[in-house]
Amino acid sequence: MTITITAFESSPDRGRGLARDMRVRWALEEVGQPYEVRLVSFAAMKQPAHLALNPLGQIPTYEEGDLTLFESGAIVFHIAERFPGLLPTDANARARAVMWMFAALSTVEPPIVDADIVSYAERGKSWQDERRAMVNERIRVRLSELSAHLGDADWLDGAFSAADIIMVHTLRRLEGSALLEDYPNLVAYIARAEARPAYQRAFAAQRAVWEAAAT
């Protein structure tokens, strides 16, 4: 069955691979599954045809036969359940991998996304810098905890898993920031993930969409 995902027609990240279709592309590349992509504009995301796939009006979505999913975490989890390679077979290790997916999305990601909100939605506000400092402090707490957990390990919990896809992609929004560079083991963790051939194929695929849109 053909797998079809949706992605931004013109990503606001200008091809940096920060949009959430990147997670799904990366997971599909890790498990060696081909996929098709349907591009949607910001306007189309809130129109009935797309809302029928995702009532919350976001990308990515995932269609495979009579199954339609949305939410990048759920899609990556589905891919990891459906194809071997992204979840441990040991039951406890598997539960911990799923746990780290939830931790990335529910605890680590919200303050990082909030920093982006400060940048675009609060631009020009007299209090933007004050808010940014408060958000950065919340991010710093999470990076400190995560860095202490990771230590010298390659991945979050044993072998590379779906959780590393979500966590690395979440942290990538901080790439190049002084905030992240205070944690060399997290910088190295991201670099290790980005060196994976599956990551590179996924990155190139989303990059090509941006380049086509920009010409």
Place this chain on the structure above:
Amino acid sequence: MTITITAFESSPDRGRGLARDMRVRWALEEVGQPYEVRLVSFAAMKQPAHLALNPLGQIPTYEEGDLTLFESGAIVFHIAERFPGLLPTDANARARAVMWMFAALSTVEPPIVDADIVSYAERGKSWQDERRAMVNERIRVRLSELSAHLGDADWLDGAFSAADIIMVHTLRRLEGSALLEDYPNLVAYIARAEARPAYQRAFAAQRAVWEAAAT
């Protein structure tokens, strides 16, 4: 095997059942599993003994034999996989239930938690009201979309599932707000969930902790 969870010794919500142990208690009550509770203070959450259970220093945690989990979403999902009653058996329906868990945690919850941050961390700032209005608008978008999806249905996707536990508990932070009352079907959805005997047992159990702490 004994299941042990952690919860706040003295919850900042003053017994309103908004802390995330409520989700785990509720799930365990739905599947009829007894559990023990170890109470932790805010200070203890960031000490080595608790960080060994959860490096991100939060409650709840879940211990069962040699498995230790954290993140309420992951724990509820584990309970739903381990015991019958909280996930559909049909594969596609199960994937959609998991999807709604991720949607609740990753898309619906962040702006709702942000509203709490406005209330406590930005108290006294000259820009608090302006920020609150911006956050409320983000919440309103999600409530509108969720309300349109739910329509006249009882639950998010067919039968009651683990996803409804997470979504209802997320929405409960808005209980009593004008924001939520603009969506009568969401108010009714919450009330329907709160009427469940399992919910009521879980609520009473967490309430008892607060009452003991307050006397």
